[in-house]
Amino acid sequence: MTDSTVHQKPIVRSAGISVWRQIEEALSLDILAGHLKNQLPNESVLAERFRVNRHTVRQAVKALVDRGMVNVEHGRGTFVRNDVIDYQVGRSTRFAHSIAKARQVGNSRVLQWSELDADAEVRQLLDLPEHASVLRIDSLDIVNEKIVGVCTQYFPLPRFAGLAEIYAATGKTHLALMQFGVTQFQRRMSRVTARLPEKNIAQQLGQPASMPILSVESVYVDADGQAIEYGISHFCSDAVQVVIEPD
Numbered sequence: 001m002t003d004s005t006v007h008q009k010p011i012v013r014s015a016g017i018s019v020w021r022q023i024e025e026a027l028s029l030d031i032l033a034g035h036l037k038n039q040l041p042n043e044s045v046l047a048e049r050f051r052v053n054r055h056t057v058r059q060a061v062k063a064l065v066d067r068g069m070v071n072v073e074h075g076r077g078t079f080v081r082n083d084v085i086d087y088q089v090g091r092s093t094r095f096a097h098s099i100a101k102a103r104q105v106g107n108s109r110v111l112q113w114s115e116l117d118a119d120a121e122v123r124q125l126l127d128l129p130e131h132a133s134v135l136r137i138d139s140l141d142i143v144n145e146k147i148v149g150v151c152t153q154y155f156p157l158p159r160f161a162g163l164a165e166i167y168a169a170t171g172k173t174h175l176a177l178m179q180f181g182v183t184q185f186q187r188r189m190s191r192v193t194a195r196l197p198e199k200n201i202a203q204q205l206g207q208p209a210s211m212p213i214l215s216v217e218s219v220y221v222d223a224d225g226q227a228i229e230y231g232i233s234h235f236c237s238d239a240v241q242v243v244i245e246p247d
C-alpha cells in the first residue's frame with residue numbers, strides 16, 4: 001500500500017471534531033473505497049501516517065470495530081471485514097438480488113403469517129380503501145446460515161391470498177409473486193433509517209440492543225403501477241450496508 005492509494009484528507013486539530021474521530025472517518029473511507037483490504041497497518045504505522053500517538057489510533061480502530069467494519073484477531077492483528085453485503089436499493093431490485101450478486105447463499109425463512117385489517121399507514125402506502133384486509137408475513141433473511149435481517153411484509157387481499165404458503169416453500173418473495181402473475185415490479189418508495197433495535201429484534205439478529213440497525217422500508221408496484229407490497233426490513237449494520245442506485 002502506498003500513500004497515493006489512501007484517503008489523504010488532513011487531520012484538523014481545531015475542527016471541533018476529535019482527532020480520533022477524524023482518523024476513524026478517514027480509515028472508513030479507505031475501507032469503503034477498497035483502498036484498505038485484508039489487514040490494517042499496525043498502530044505504529046497508522047500513528048506515523050496521521051502524526052498522532054498510538055492511543056489516539058487505538059480509539060479510532062476501536063470505533064471501527066464497534067461499527068463492524070474490522071475485526072481484531074488477538075496475536076494476528078486487525079482485519080477488514082469483507083463479508084458485508086451491499087444492499088443495492090434500485091428501482092427493480094430486491095435484497096435477494098444483492099445476495100445473488102455477491103455470490104452468497106441466502107433465502108427468507110417465514111416465521112408466521114396472518115390476515116388482518118390494514119391500519120391507516122398500511123392502507124395509505126398500498127393505496128387501499130378503508131376496511132381493506134392485508135396478508136402480513138414475518139420472516140428472517142438468512143445469508144450463509146446467518147440471520148442478517150428481520151422482516152415484516154404486507155400484501156393486499158384478496159389478490160395475494162395463498163401467497164404465504166408459496167413464499168414459505170420458495171424462500172424468495174419475487175418467486176412467490178410470480179405465481180400471482182407479477183413478473184415485473186418497481187420500487188416506488190424507500191426509506192432508510194439507522195436506529196437502536198427493539199429488544200426482540202436484537203435477540204433475533206443475535207446482537208446487543210445497544211448496537212444500531214438499518215431499517216429499510218419499501219413499497220413495490222406492479223407493471224401497471226398498482227401497489228403490491230409494503231415491507232420493512234431490519235438489518236444488522238455490521239452485515240449489510242445500503243447502496244442507493246440512481247434511477
